[in-house]
Amino acid sequence: MSSENEQSGGPGGEAPEQLALIRETVRKAKVPRAKPRTWRGAALAKELPVARVLVNKGVLHLDKYFDYAVPEELDEAAQPGVRVRVRFGAGNRNVHDGRREGGGLIDGFVIERLAKSDYEGTLAALAGVVSDEPVLSPELLGLARAVADRYAGSLADVLQLAVPPRNARAESKPSPEPLPPPEAPAAGTWERYAQGPGFLAALAGGGAPRAVWTALPGPHWPDELARVVAAALASGRGALVVVPDGRSAARVDAALTGVLGEGRHAVLTAEAGPEKRYRQWLAVRRGAVRAVVGTRAAMFAPVKDLGLVVIWEDGDSSHSEPHAPLPHAREVLLLRAAHDKCAFLLGSTSCTVEAAQLVESGWAAPLAAGRDQVRAAAPLVRTVGDIDVARDEAARAARLPSLAWEVVRNGLKTGPVLVQVPRRGYVPRLACERCRTPARCVHCAGPLEAPDERALHCAWCGRGEAGWHCIECGSNRLRAQIVGARRTAEELGRAFPAVPVRTSGRDHVLDTVPGQPALVISTPGAEPVADGGYAAALLLDGWAMLGRPDLRAGEEALRRWIDAASLVRGQGEGGTVVVVAEPTLRPVQALVRWDPVGHAVRELAERAELRFPPVSRMAAVSGRAETLTEFLGAVELPGDAEVLGPVPMPVADPGRPRRPGDAPPGESWERVLLRVPPGSGAALAAALKSAQAARLTRGDDPVRIRVDPPDIG
Structure with missing residues (x-):
């Protein structure tokens, strides 16, 4: 028998069908619980x-x-x-x-x-x-994008240069607490420059002056750079200094410690090792350190509140990055100065045409000493030309003219003597002593050599050469085109047996040498600093440096000579430099007068007439002949672009390192130069980047692109 509730359908008397309908309505009316967004089941x-x-x-x-x-x-x-x-x-x-x-x-x-x-x-x-x-701030990202666009490269490639590899141990250590800004420094040796104290005062006051500084020869430039950095720090801002090598960085590091004290700057160089370098980089990124000195990669250092960027010796090839997209430190720092509206200083004892253009355009002001200060600081420069060498029996016997022997003997009485040779090695190539025609093999036209004073033979085919004579003048007397550091050291060692002989070059570079009498044989860029300065210097085989088939041959030779001569005592202390080169040539005359700025200004004027960089913008594009033709047919160049070439690219000599301008081994490559006037450089880079990306998308062989090549041959 059923109960009353069952008969009536429930407590409220509803029928079973009605109850089911109510339950379904309530169920549908409930708000569903929010489910988290997932990917493959993970929230x-x-x-x-x-x-x-x-x-x-x-x-x-x-x-x-x-x-x-x-x-x-x-x-x-x-x-x-x-x-x-x-x-x-x-x-x-x-x-x-x-x-x-x-x-x-x-x-x-x-x-x-x-x-x-x-x-x-x-x-x-x-x-x-x-x-x-x-590690990647918005400021660093913006800079990297600007560099990639300028050099027709990818952002990822630039960031590989800008952000160092991670080191977990360095990352786990806390950075030191930031120190308060230092006091503004005294001018010191900046007093030798008419605008020097004013430049420091503008920095210390929070200004953003821009200058091209022609530094006086001598040992004071590291201290002067340190005082510039101290002035920027005194305004509460950061400073960045980029130098060409670790030896220069060490000198500026010591000067900064002397001016600022410990803990106020970081040193970013490869010599520091990955852990220390990354720890220093993190201290800069975190704002614990506001001043940086370093080599090429430091151009991207993430300095907080950047108030000053400095580049020293912008003509040094070490400032040109060899990895894609091949940026130059000078151009990156110019981008930073424009983007961050900070001060800019380009300093060198010489002067590049790019530096001269910054002054000529009015973008930067000149910062130089008067002629009286130059005469007091620079050594006496004397020249010996090829005609003088040919007439000099001492030079015919041992390659050094009588004037050079005299300068060496006198210099060794009071201190060390520096001898600069153009390249390392024993006897790389031979030439006719009379007319300088290269000595070549009659079978394959390869270069003849005679290492260790053995019989002549060809460096390419290995055949011996007996009875050689010059095909131009008939002479049978040979001379080394360029005698390397080891051979020069042996010759001078025999001539001065009681004097120590030291060599400095690619395999072993000396940082410093004592101030006692000694002969120091060095290749360009490897000259050590002598305590108290060198008493004299010989700059040998100048014709070899000037004779390179390169647009920058004269500028580079003058820079190398001035760098070496700047290590010699001033004329008032008896310092003397002898350069073995034709005296009438413009770079030689600029060295004699110690006028690198005048030389750069004249070079700039000539390049303007010929529409060569830096007056124009240029890109070098190279590849196999058919690949290059396809690329040029597809790229949408600006309407004002000129195509120069193509010309075949040289192939590296067997057994020698491949240079940046050489074709890959066993391949025949060609190169074209693309030139545009000022204002079209960005359009040229964008067009090249777009065309290269299209080739890569299709799987076609890429071409090699270099925007603003430092050497156009």
């Missing part, structure tokens, strides 16, 4: 679940950002600027857009976090965060 970040990533892939057709999903467990660490690991490339022909699973793991940087992606499909997720240290 994503609740806010800004998309990371825009720059992958570390330096090819041009992938020079863009890719979107990735941010897993919830990586939400806190995956902030803009940090290094991450992502899957990139799924093994198919399509470019991976971060939207598929698969592909290998690759490093990248988080550029920004977004609420959503513009892609409608499923995003791949970040694989991991390498470190939560934000």
Whole structure:
């Protein structure tokens, strides 16, 4: 028998069908519980679940950002600027857009976090965060993008130069606390320059002066650079100094310590090792240190509140980066000065045409000493020409003219004597003593050589050569075109047996030598600093440096000579320099007068007439003949562009290192020069980058592109 409730359908008397309808209505009316967004079952970040990533892939057709999903467990660490690991490339022909699973793991940087992606499909997720240290700031990213655009390169390639590899041990150590700004420094030896004290005062007052500084010869330039840095720090801003090599960095480091004290600057050089260098770099990025001195890679140092950028010896080839996209430190610092509106100083004992152009255009002011100061600081320069050498029996017997022997003997009475030879080696090449025609093999036209005073033989085919005579003048007397440091040291050692002989070159570079009498034989750029300065210097085989088939041959020879002569005592202390070169040549006369600026101004005027860089912008494009033809047919050059060439590229000599302008071994390459007037450089770089990216997308062979090549041959 059923109960009353059952008969009436329930407590309220509803029928079973009605109860079922009510339950279904209530169930549908309930608000469903929010489910977290997931990727492959893993929860994503609740806010800004998309990371825009720059992958570390330096090819041009992938020079863009890719979107990735941010897993919830990586939400806190995956902030803009940090290094991450992502899957990139799924093994198919399509470019991976971060939207598929698969592909290998690759490093990248988080550029920004977004609420959503513009892609409608499923995003791949970040694989991991390498470190939560934000190493890529918006300022550094902007600079890297500007450099990539200027040099027709990829952003990833620039960031490989700008951000050093991670070192976990260095990253785990805290950086020191920042020190308060120092007091403004005294002018010191800047008093020798009419505008020197004013430049320091402008920096200390928070100004942004721009100057090209022609430094006086002598040992004072590191201290002068240190005082410039101290003036910038006194204004509460940061400073960056880029020098060509570790030896220069060590001298500026010591000067900065003397002026600022310990703990106020960082040194960024390869000699420091990866851990120490990365620790110093982190101290700069974190703002613990506001002053940096370093070699080429330091041009990207992330200095906080940058107030001054400095480059020393901008003509040194070490400032030209050999890795893609091949930027030059001077141009990168010019970009930083313009972007950060900070002060700029280009300093050197010589002067490049680029430095002269900065002054001629009015962008920078000259910062130089008067002629009386130059005469007091510079040594006496004397010349010996080829005619004098030919008439000099001493020179015919031992390559050194009588004047050079006299200067060496007198110099050794009071101190060391520097001898600069153009290149290292024993006896690299031979030439006719009378007319300087190169001695070549009659079988293959290869260069003849006689190492260790043995019989002549060809350096290419190895055949011996008996009874050689010059095909131009008939003479049978040979001389070494360029005698290297070792051979010169042996010759001088025999001539001065009681005097120590030291050599400095690529294999073993001396930093300093004592002030006692000695002969110091050095290749250009490897000259050690002598305590108290050299008593004298010999600059040998000047014709070999001037005779290079290079637009910069004269400028480079003068720079090398002035760098060496700047290590010699001033004329008032008896310092003397002898240069063995034709006295009437412009670079030789500029050395005698100690007028590098005048030489650069005249070189600039000639380049303006010929429309050569830096008056114009230029790019060198090289590759196989058919590849180069295809590229030139596809690239959309600016309307005012000129195509110069093509010309065949030289092939490196067998057994010798390949130079930047050489074709790959066993291949026949050609090169063209593309020239545009000022104002069209950005359009040229963009056109080259676009055409190269299109070739890479199709899988075609790329060409080699170099914007603003330092040597156009």
